[in-house]
Structures are given as structure tokens and as C-alpha cells.
Amino acid sequence: MTGSISRLGVGLGALVLATSLSAPPRAHAAPPKTIEFIPSESTTPYFLREYDGIKQAAAKYGYSTLFRAPYAISDVSAQINMTDTAITRGVAGIILVPSSPTALLPPVRKAMAKQIYVIATDSTLTPMNAATYIAVPNEKAAAAAAEFAANAVHGQGQYAIIDYNLSTTSGRQRNDGFRAGMAKHPGMVFAGLQLSNGVPQTALQETTTLLERNPKINVIFGANDRSALGVAEAVERMHKQDQVVVVGFDADLGEINYIKSGVIKASVLQSPVLMGEEAVEALHELFTSPGKTLAKDTPVPFTLVTSKNVGDPQSVTAIRQYIGDYKG
């Protein structure tokens, strides 16, 4: 009996010992600088691609990288703790996607005070206390998607938005930008906003309900890859691809296939790999010139990929930012 308990204790002890032994050695004279990437969610493909960009650029300068992220975007407290732990770990720089514009301020200020440079990407901080903010201009990009959709329905109809959340600045800016774009078309009436929390199944159910309740909706905007995927699936299942113009933001292979088949008429593609690379470049600049002040905003370009231009070289290049081995 006690033997079983001992075995459990010994097992856990061995686990710790094993992890201790597998941990990187610390006592070398000049360990490589470590950059930690802390996005707001651990399973979003977009952030995994951004991390690919971070790793590529970091390898160029010999920096090591770490990836930490909460499982749910709503777990703001976990992201604060992860940022605090990164400071304790003594990393040289942090690339952050803040899950809240204000909640992450204390650890960001703490890091910056210790000369652990923080670069905000994708979502910003209020006030912007990080060294720089690298992102696509979300409002402008969402407005471009709105313009495309409104033109596709000749400026007449009703539109709905499936946003992934309104807690990040990117989620809010895409919602604001899309509505601002639609406001230029007086014939377009706002029919509702739902939140998918980045879950395709939720977006699918919400879209189905929206379309069943209001058949006059002829434009739906899925504000990120997961949301747009769910919207497209719902529209296809309801055989409404000819009546409803689906526009999205970001892309994965599923979405690209929907763009090719015409279910998604257009999607704003960002540059996640480039965003990661630029964040490392910014950190490298700060590592080599400590105290240097960077521009507060570093915009990253976006591309509107449509079902008509999806095969163009420019679109293929944009898609490769999301799917590295995409052949077209």
C-alpha cells in the first residue's frame, strides 16, 4: 500500500528530474538571447505562422525562441502570468499579442523598465507602452472587405458580422472598420453581430441561426480565419452561396478552398510570417542599439484575395504567408 504511494511519489520525482535534465543548460558564458512569443491564444493557426516567422528571423541572428500562450483568448490572467514568468526567466525580448489593451500594461511596463523589450503585434496596448506595434491596419483592411462586399451586392441589402471577440483591439477594429466601410453605402443595413470566440462550430451555428431568422441578409463578414470558416460552412450547407456574399479575414487551407469554390468571395490576408520577422528585426535593432526609440506603429501590408484573383502570383504569395508550401 505504502509502496504504491511511494511509487507515485518517486514517479513524480523522476518526472521532475527528467524535465530538469532536459532543460537547457544555463551556465554557459554567453548564452544566446532568447525571444519569447506570447500570443493571446495557443492554437490559432495565424499565431503559429507568426511564430514560424519569428523562428526564421531569430535563427538568422542566433537568437533562441520560446512559445507560450493561454489556451483561451479570454484567459487574460494567464497571459499576464506568462509575461511575468518571461521576465523572471530573463528573456531578452518579448513579442506579445495582448489579449487586452489595458490588462497587460503592468507586466509590459515592468519588462520595459528592466530593458526586456516588448513588441506588440496584431493587437495593441492602450497606452502603447511597448517598444513598437506591428500589425496590419485592421480597420482599413476590414473596410476594404466591406467595400468589396457592398459592391458585390450593388450596395443594397443587409449585413451581419461574426467577430471572434471584442476583447482584443484587432477584434474591435475589424468590427469597426467593416461597419465604417458599410456606412458608405446607405443601402446596406446592419443586421447583427455575433461572437464565435474563434470556434468554427460556433460561427457555423450563429450564421445558420442568423440566416434562418433573417433571409434578407446578403453579406456576412467572418472577422478571422476560424469565424470565416464557420460562416462559409453554414452558407454552403444552406445552399446560399449564390445569395450571400461571404467575406473573411485571414486564411487557412479550408478557407482557400472556399475562396476557390466561390463560397467565400474574398478574404483579407495579412502577413503573419512577415509580422513575426519584423518583430524580431525590431528586437534586433533594440538589442544592437539599446535605448533606441522605434516608430510607435509599424504597419504590415494586407492583400484582398478574391475568388477571381486567387490564382494570381500576388495572391499566391499572400497565401504562402499562411500556408508555407502552398502551390496555387
Added chain:
Amino acid sequence: MSQEMSLRAGLRSSLAAVLNSSLVAAVLLVLVVGFALAAPDFVSSNNALTLLQSVAVIAVLAVGQTFVIITAGIDLSQGAIIGLTGVLGAGAMGQGGAGGILLGIAVALLIGLGIGLLNGFLVAYTKVPAFIVTLGTLNVASGAGLLITGGQPIYQLPPAFNAFGTGAFGIFPDIILVSLVLAALGQILLSRTRFGRCVYAIGSNRRAAALSGLAVRRTTILVYAMSGLLSAIGGVLLTAYVNSALPTAGENYELDSIAAVVIGGGSLFGGQGTVWASMLGVLLIGVLANGTDLIGLSNYAQTVILGCVVIGAVYVDSFRKRVAV
């Protein structure tokens, strides 16, 4: 004869409890030493405070969950109560000064208490299992939070409120102190009062407790009300800490509090557990998350390890049951 048997059973139960708590404490010690060797920063005072801060809200929830689990119940609504009370409290606070902050806190606590009372009433007076009752209120509370806010977070909170959430009394962050005080009060209530003994009696044998003339229904209602109130306190602490309120902020927190109680030796079959052992469980979760993070273990591996520890703890619980028979 029966007195002798009862004494023997009591001794076995105490022995099992001590055995389990000692095991958790020993595992905790092994982990601390292991992590300290692997990552010297682990034992820095800064990191210790970060670690404690990261589990402060879970600790408050675990106090309530301990009482509930000892009665052989479960409270799945804790995380949803955090979200709902957070947004309602923050909404009531507005930009007001001390008056606004107190109003917001009062609103949050009343809502939490109300949901807890509802849970308790339904568990005590209907045949619906606690799992289903609290699953229902989880959905009601999380849906209500989203409905009221439209899914939007509330950011503009009074600066003094955030100053409390991120402030410290001496070197100890405020939210850690609050959770320590609540844990101490919870342990005293459980081990030193008639109410506490009644909680154990209900969990050991509800029917026998009722036949002995104990106020089973009233105690059950109070236990769930307490869990609701503590969840609301958790909501207030979390809102102050992250300086914003989000309807989904407490998602899955109830799972961590249940895990902490189980790791600490609380039996899902009722009748066993202490607040201080649950606090050891909370610490174990915090140490595992923080330590594995510091030594550079992947996020995903951390969750696998935590899952294994919970299964290990339940194994010890069932093993202990066999010893007691």
C-alpha cells in the same frame, strides 16, 4: 462494539487524510527542489509572488469547492459566476470613486450569493443532481454575462480598484492576502464549528445526518451559497487584477478548483477533504505550471502533466478508500 468500530474507522480516516496531505506536501517539496535546481529563478521572491498571484483566484474558488465536494456535491458554476459578477460589478462601478467601487463590489457579491443560494436550494429540495444543477447555472450565468455585455469587455474601471488588484501590502500582493485570509477563515469554519461538522456528516452519509437531526437542507444551501459568494469574490479579485471585466473571464476556472480539491485529498464521494489540503493542491497546480514554464517545457506538455497529476490524485483517493474499507 459499534463505538470501537467507529473509532477504528475514524482513526483510519484520519490516517488516510494525513497520509494524503503528507504525500501532496512531499510531492510539492520534490517539485520545488527539482524546479529550483533546474531553474534557479524559480525560488526568487519575485517568482514566488508571481506564482502565488497566478493561483490567488483559484485558491478562493477552491475554498468554496472544498465545502461543496465534502458534501459529495460539485459546483460547476464557479467560473461562470466569476464572469457574470465581474461584468455586473464593473458595470455598476462605472467611473465612480470609493462609493462606486463599493457599489460594484456589493452588486457582484449579491449576484454571486444569489446564484449560490439558487444552486443550494435546487440541490437541497429537488432530486436533480448537483452536477446538473450547477451545469445549468453555469450556462445561465455565462449566457447572461454575454447577453448583458454583448460579449464586450468593460475596460474603464476606477483607478483605485485596479490599484488594489495590482497593489501590495508590504511585499504581499493584495489579492494573495485576501485569498489567504479567506482560506484561513474557511479552514476554521470547517474544522472548528458545528456547521463544519455538519458538512462532513452530510458528505459521509446524508441519510444518517438527516436522521441524526442535522439541518441537512439548510447546510447544503449554505454550502452552495458560500461557494457562489466566494466565486463572486474571485470575480472581483480577477477583475481588479486584470483591470477589465470579460463575460468569459472565468471559463474553466471551476475545473482548476475541482482539481485542486481532489489533489488535496477531497473525495468526490464526500466526507473527506480540508481547506488547507486543497490549498496544497492549488499550490501544486501553480508550482507545476510556473516551474514547467520556467524550465522551458511546452504549454501542451504542462497540461498533460497536470492531467496526470489529477489522475494520480484520484488514484490515491480510491486507494485510500480501499484502505478505509
